[in-house]
Amino acid sequence: MFKKILLVEDIDTISHGIAVKMKQEVGVVDIIIAQYCDNAYLKFIKAEKDQEPFDLLITDLSFKKDYRESTISSGEQLIKKLRDQNYNIPIIVYSIEERPSVIKKLMNWYGVSAYVFKGRNSVKSMINALKATKKKERFISAELSATLRKKEIFTLEEFDTILLLQLSKGNTQEEISVILKEKSISPSSLSSIEKRLNRLKEELKAKTTIQLVANAKDLGLI
Amino acid sequence: MFKKILLVEDIDTISHGIAVKMKQEVGVVDIIIAQYCDNAYLKFIKAEKDQEPFDLLITDLSFKKDYRESTISSGEQLIKKLRDQNYNIPIIVYSIEERPSVIKKLMNWYGVSAYVFKGRNSVKSMINALKATKKKERFISAELSATLRKKEIFTLEEFDTILLLQLSKGNTQEEISVILKEKSISPSSLSSIEKRLNRLKEELKAKTTIQLVANAKDLGLI
DNA sequence: TTTGTGGTTACGGGAAACCGTAAAAATGAA
DNA sequence: TTCATTTTTACGGTTTCCCGTAACCACAAA
Numbered sequence: 437m438f439k440k441i442l443l444v445e446d447i448d449t450i451s452h453g454i455a456v457k458m459k460q461e462v463g464v465v466d467i468i469i470a471q472y473c474d475n476a477y478l479k480f481i482k483a484e485k486d487q488e489p490f491d492l493l494i495t496d497l498s499f500k501k502d503y504r505e506s507t508i509s510s511g512e513q514l515i516k517k518l519r520d521q522n523y524n525i526p527i528i529v530y531s532i533e534e535r536p537s538v539i540k541k542l543m544n545w546y547g548v549s550a551y552v553f554k555g556r557n558s559v560k561s562m563i564n565a566l567k568a569t570k571k572k573e574r575f576i577s578a579e580l581s582a583t584l585r586k587k588e589i590f591t592l593e594e595f596d597t598i599l600l601l602q603l604s605k606g607n608t609q610e611e612i613s614v615i616l617k618e619k620s621i622s623p624s625s626l627s628s629i630e631k632r633l634n635r636l637k638e639e640l641k642a643k644t645t646i647q648l649v650a651n652a653k654d655l656g657l658i
Numbered sequence: 659m660f661k662k663i664l665l666v667e668d669i670d671t672i673s674h675g676i677a678v679k680m681k682q683e684v685g686v687v688d689i690i691i692a693q694y695c696d697n698a699y700l701k702f703i704k705a706e707k708d709q710e711p712f713d714l715l716i717t718d719l720s721f722k723k724d725y726r727e728s729t730i731s732s733g734e735q736l737i738k739k740l741r742d743q744n745y746n747i748p749i750i751v752y753s754i755e756e757r758p759s760v761i762k763k764l765m766n767w768y769g770v771s772a773y774v775f776k777g778r779n780s781v782k783s784m785i786n787a788l789k790a791t792k793k794k795e796r797f798i799s800a801e802l803s804a805t806l807r808k809k810e811i812f813t814l815e816e817f818d819t820i821l822l823l824q825l826s827k828g829n830t831q832e833e834i835s836v837i838l839k840e841k842s843i844s845p846s847s848l849s850s851i852e853k854r855l856n857r858l859k860e861e862l863k864a865k866t867t868i869q870l871v872a873n874a875k876d877l878g879l880i
Numbered sequence: 881t882t883t884g885t886g887g888t889t890a891c892g893g894g895a896a897a898c899c900g901t902a903a904a905a906a907t908g909a910a
Numbered sequence: 911t912t913c914a915t916t917t918t919t920a921c922g923g924t925t926t927c928c929c930g931t932a933a934c935c936a937c938a939a940a
């Protein structure tokens with residue numbers, strides 16, 4: 437099994453929980469914890485230079501901001517940075533993120549080997565992810581594999597995002613029309629705005645514009 | 659220190675992490691973990707009946723939904739249910755929630771004794787929370803106490819909450835008026851609804867009703 | 881060229897929201 | 911009880927939103 441693991445996770449109880457369980461259940465020897473992405477990157481590079489590289493990276497995606505300023509602020513950025521420098525270390529992502537588009541991107545673009553969902557069975561999932569990764573196989577938590585297959589992904593175009601954001605900022609449709617014209621974004625007419633909002637209402641099953649914005653907020657689209 | 663603790667937390671790595679650390683650092687004897695609120699409630703009641711009650715409740719606020727159907731779906735609902743039945747067990751909330759209104763509500767309305775923020779230092783915070791609770795003192799994580807003092811908090815009356823919720827569900831003001839009349843909630847006239855919405859818009863600095871609902875969502879008021 | 885298609889814009893009528901005013905009802909104190 | 915104050919309701923006028931229709935434009939296929 438893996439000997440030296442770099443675990444990137446900001447919430448301390450989670451990293452402790454993982455470390456303990458991994459040692460108990462899988463016999464991992466050495467787990468180094470980093471609470472910031474920047475810190476993780478430095479540790480990774482240092483280990484490479486010292487000829488004592490990590491053989492697995494487990495990372496969260498989102499990290500809380502605090503007083504420290506950071507250049508790498510998300511797990512995705514960390515992964516990208518490593519891949520851009522041609523480090524092919526196997527990576528397991530451990531996150532509450534469940535939007536298919538995000539997961540697909542990680543698996544397909546960055547060659548992440550496993551995606552473990554932070555949930556009620558994540559210890560078992562993590563063990564399976566480790567085993568699969570060891571065998572150079574892919575792994576995705578059971579809770580997600582279903583939704584990944586089923587749900588077609590619904591993403592907003594830039595224009596839709598602008599509309600919803602402007603509405604949530606308190607601008608009327610007419611004001612938005614003016615703003616769009618000023619920025620010379622096309623389309624900008626009131627009609628087009630209305631039409632687009634209608635389409636969005638259908639897609640997000642909203643009766644009123646208020647509900648549309650509320651739903652968009654719930655789904656994390658804005 | 660506390661002898662028998664009920665820990666309500668859905669993500670298994672977190673509950674493991676807490677359990678391990680609490681036993682190591684504070685010498686807690688017995689930690690029972692519940693991954694669902696319903697389950698937690700049942701365990702709590704059973705312990706009371708068996709004359710072996712818990713002497714502390716530690717709970718998360720938000721829980722993932724899965725195939726199981728649940729009647730209590732959030733930590734707040736669980737707390738409310740216990741308090742409504744006059745159980746005065748000390749409660750520590752452990753959550754990533756950082757909106758002041760939510761925290762204030764828990765501390766003031768439900769008499770939660772400590773609020774621990776899920777972050778990089780939450781183990782230490784949790785230990786301090788336990789100590790404070792033992793001494794019947796209050797405790798709030800350092801990261802939060804600052805923001806709590808600064809921002810003055812705005813809490814809604816029940817009527818306001820109904821309005822905003824109905825709006826976010828896609829009902830028009832007229833429909834809401836009908837609904838209120840059916841439930842014989844006073845006031846129920848369109849005029850009163852309009853007036854109340856105007857007041858809310860002022861208080862939440864919203865230009866439009868859409869922004870009002872969006873802001874309310876951001877602040878965790880609905 | 882014509883024709884068709886997809887996207888944008890313009891416009892008009894009806895619905896809902898917005899805003900001010902005033903009457904009616906409820907509340908509370910003397 | 912009376913009187914004053916607050917809350918709730920009713921109503922009319924204006925704005926914004928909503929929705930259908932139709933014109934306009936660019937582009938591509940025939």
